[in-house]
Amino acid sequence: MTTETGGPPTALLLLGCPQVPVQTSVAIHLCDQLRERGIAPVIAGTGAARRLIEIADPKRHYIGEVIDLDLCIDQIAEHQRDFDHAYVFIHNDAGVSYAGTISAISKARLVGIVYGEHADETAEAITFPCDVVAAKATHNPMPLVVRLGRVLP
Amino acid sequence: MSCIEQIEYEIVLQGASFRESAEFIRSHFSEWHEVEPGYELFGAHLIGVPPVVLGVEGEDVIFPYTKPCRGTFLLRARGPEEIARLREWRKK
Numbered sequence: 001m002t003t004e005t006g007g008p009p010t011a012l013l014l015l016g017c018p019q020v021p022v023q024t025s026v027a028i029h030l031c032d033q034l035r036e037r038g039i040a041p042v043i044a045g046t047g048a049a050r051r052l053i054e055i056a057d058p059k060r061h062y063i064g065e066v067i068d069l070d071l072c073i074d075q076i077a078e079h080q081r082d083f084d085h086a087y088v089f090i091h092n093d094a095g096v097s098y099a100g101t102i103s104a105i106s107k108a109r110l111v112g113i114v115y116g117e118h119a120d121e122t123a124e125a126i127t128f129p130c131d132v133v134a135a136k137a138t139h140n141p142m143p144l145v146v147r148l149g150r151v152l153p
Numbered sequence: 154m155s156c157i158e159q160i161e162y163e164i165v166l167q168g169a170s171f172r173e174s175a176e177f178i179r180s181h182f183s184e185w186h187e188v189e190p191g192y193e194l195f196g197a198h199l200i201g202v203p204p205v206v207l208g209v210e211g212e213d214v215i216f217p218y219t220k221p222c223r224g225t226f227l228l229r230a231r232g233p234e235e236i237a238r239l240r241e242w243r244k245k
Contacts, residue, residue, distance in 0.1 A: 017222035046221050069221065077191035077198040093170045097219045100171075100202030101190035125172065128203060 008040050011085035012108060014069070015045030015053070016095045020116045022141040023089050024052045029145055030087060031062040033152055039085065040064055044072035073098075076105050083108045085153065091116035096125045103128040111151055115144050156196035157218055157228070165215055166227035174217050174227050175206040182208035182215060186239050194235055201225075209236050 011034050013027050031041040042065045043053055050066050057063045075081040086108035088099040099112045114123045114134035123134040131151055135143035166177055178185050187204035199205050200219040208215035214232040219225045 019222065049221075073191070073198050073200065077193070092224065094200075094219050094221050094224050097171045097190075097201045097225065098221070101198075101200045104189045104203050105191040105198075125170070125202075 008038050009084040010040045010042055011087060012072070012083040012102075012106075013041055013043045014072070014086065014088045014098060014102065015043060015049040016089055016091065016098060017046060018049040018052050020091045021139050022115055022137045022144060023049065023091070024056055025141045026113065026115075026144050026148070027053060027089065028057055028062050029141070030148065031064070033149070034085075035062070037153060039153070042067065042083065044069050069098075073101065073105075076102070082106055086110045088112050090114045090122060090126075091119075092122065093125065096122060099126065099130055100128050103130055109153075111148075113144065113148060160195050160230050162228040162230040164226055165229050167224075169225065169227075171201055171217060171219065171225045174225050175201075175204075177227060178206045178208040178215055182210055184209040186243055188239075188242070195230065195232065207239060209239065212236065214239070 034041045043063055044067050046069055053063055086102050086106055088102055090096055090099055090112050103110050111131045112126055115137045119134045119136045123132050126132055133147045133151055135147055137144045185206055185208045187206055190201045190203055190205055191198045194216055201217055212231050212233045213229050214235050215229045217225050218228050
């Protein structure tokens with residue numbers, strides 16, 4: 001299914017608060033992996049999360065479109081836009097809430113990427129349909145990247 | 154959710170999880186409604202784990218407002234039109 005007519009399949013990467021360092025590097029890595037598979041990544045995030053991403057990849061070798069988090073939610077909720085895949089970055093209760101929102105308003109195949117000191121407890125709060133990739137990662141992205149690789153399309 | 158910043162509101166609860174906030178509404182308000190995430194309230198689409206619980210007291214709506222870095226706040230704001238729409242939505 002392609003939800004944006006005329007183009008390749010799309011994937012939303014929904015970034016939360018960039019408080020935990022692994023978020024930015026895993027997001028850029030995931031963009032690369034998705035592009036390898038012919039899937040166009042679209043990043044939505046808070047202002048700080050977007051700036052970290054855009055500064056890390058200034059020529060946009062890996063990232064593609066980058067949009068405001070609230071605008072993205074509005075567009076999906078109002079049926080103006082949707083994605084084939086959605087990856088929600090989760091390290092706190094707010095991240096779980098955003099993933100729950102995507103599960104309700106989007107038809108995308110949803111993956112919750114759970115990380116941080118309390119990854120196990122955070123993952124337990126996911127009670128809606130969602131594939132979960134969880135690792136207690138804060139500075140080392142490798143455990144998360146390895147597990148994420150197992151669920152990529 | 155920037156529309157929320159433009160209305161007059163009172164913070165009812167902060168520092169609780171989304172689930173705890175929902176339980177707070179169920180246990181503290183005699184009238185409450187369940188809606189899906191993305192439901193539009195005061196011009197903003199609600200963020201949350203389904204079902205999202207909204208409380209009603211007099212002409213006030215009590216609702217969760219989630220910020221990515223700061224978690225969920227329960228806010229109270231005057232909204233007779235929103236309450237009427239909620240009651241109508243429930244009948245559907």
